[in-house]
Amino acid sequence: MNATHDPKLKSWVKSANDPACDFPIQNLPFGIFRRKSGKERPRGGVAIGDQILDLAAVGLNTGPTLNVLAAAGRPAWKALRTLLSDVLSNPKHRKQISKHLVPMKQAELFLPVAIGDYSDFFTGIYHAQNAGRLFRPDNPLLPNYHWVPIGYHGRASSIVVSGTPVIRPSGQTRGQASAPDAAPSFGASKRLDFELELGFVIGPGNALGKPVPISKAHDQIFGALLFNDWSARDIQGWEYQPLGPFLGKSFASTVSPWIVTMEALEPFRCAAFPRSGDQPAPLPYLFDKSDQKSGNFDIQLEAHLRTRKLPRAHCLARSNFRHAYWTPAQIVTHQASNGCNMRPGDLLGSGTISGPTPDALGSMLELTQGGKNPVALPNGETRAFLEDGDEVILRGRCAREGYAWIGFGEAAGRVKPAWLR
């Protein structure tokens, strides 16, 4: 850690010093923005309090994505963070720099990177147990879970930024046993769900054929954002064997607009998930002493629900990224271990991160035990799965005694009715 993490550091942008703010000067997350209803081109900015500083203020013209910045690598990210921390804290820069501030309220935010490839993992062990139990009550975790970070390749084309509506997918679902022929049918999903996840944005990437050693994996991660991997459980349940998730997942995923850098997350490192005596140590290619000691991150994750009749968001789940069984470095190393190349801006999803308690379940599937026990909302409504007009809002924050509190903003999406019914 360095001077940019000093909790005493204040910005001359006053709103950044409000303890309730997600974006104090110790955070400095990157995004792509432009003024609403303007003809401006989308460009890179850094969030500070309730403002966005155009990166052009420090001579950086990113263009409409942050892929080039992601590709630049850790020394460049570090130098930029040091520079931004200085110009936004030292009052002598105020006059020159404040011309480049845009109030967040007046800004439109875009996908921060062009995502070439996206994979989703299954690192939330409580989610894996809860989901597994619904299918295999006696044997919720398959034996490979403890050895290999389970994942699948997703679609990058349908990843959208927070605020983009999510259209209920239609698809083929299993026939009802009660129906005369019990044949599958095609129609709007009746079991639409969310997944509370974190996504990791890849930095420089690796050459085809060249794996990423675990000791170098952290340098491959530019930063993290909130990730809602919307899921249609009825489509997924019928299609997923034997090749895994497909159209039940690929209709949309929502990301938060701000990439919180791994450097900003340094104070919130914690030990890898503690393995019990009957769980094997990771194989050597996934084992690194310092990764085991401090390769995981203490990040509070929340999922909230707003409905047409309940405008005040209701908290469905409070979890923590600590419940990931595999560290971010381990999933990066595993992804590249066969020689598959990752490119700047690629996205790796953590998988749903649920906690061990009933208030920490990161999907409706778990909150309602597969739809059997609907959630009661404060206004008397109930939900087994998501209905049209429902809005899911993910939030994330890091807090630790002796350090500034930093936040992720939000990843929100409202469900719109299906095209095909």
Ligand code: MN
């Ligand atoms: Mn997922």
